[in-house]
Amino acid sequence: xxxxxxxxxxxxxxxxxxxxxxxxxxxxxxxxxxxxxxxxxxxxxxxxxxxxxxxxxxxxxxxxxxxxxxxxxxxxxxxxxxxxxxxxxxxxxxxxxxxxx
Numbered sequence: 001x002x003x004x005x006x007x008x009x010x011x012x013x014x015x016x017x018x019x020x021x022x023x024x025x026x027x028x029x030x031x032x033x034x035x036x037x038x039x040x041x042x043x044x045x046x047x048x049x050x051x052x053x054x055x056x057x058x059x060x061x062x063x064x065x066x067x068x069x070x071x072x073x074x075x076x077x078x079x080x081x082x083x084x085x086x087x088x089x090x091x092x093x094x095x096x097x098x099x100x101x
Contacts, residue, residue, distance in 0.1 A: 011047050012054045015039055023061050030058075 001007045015035050022030045032052045039047050 011039070011049060014047070015049060016054070016056055019055060019058075020061050020065065023058065024065050 001010070018039060019030060019032070019035050022035070032055045035055070036049050036052065039049070
């Protein structure tokens with residue numbers, strides 16, 4: 001793509017998406033400089049950004065995408081699995097203890 005405003009706008013859009021995706025799939029925050037470094041690495045140095053003021057604020061992104069508590073989800077699924085296992089094993093024990101004629 002030729003150099004110009006449109007290319008700069010697209011690079012900024014890609015960088016903001018990278019930041020949003022990082023915040024969606026990782027529990028840690030990310031510095032804008034890291035996003036720019038990754039963008040440069042992924043593009044083999046072809047895409048560069050000097051001005052970092054365009055990035056969306058991390059708190060604004062988190063408000064929009066929400067911040068699911070993966071630990072809580074994982075723990076509740078583990079409890080369901082354990083309860084199901086105990087329920088199944090106790091019913092098996094009841095059947096084994098029943099007198100058969």
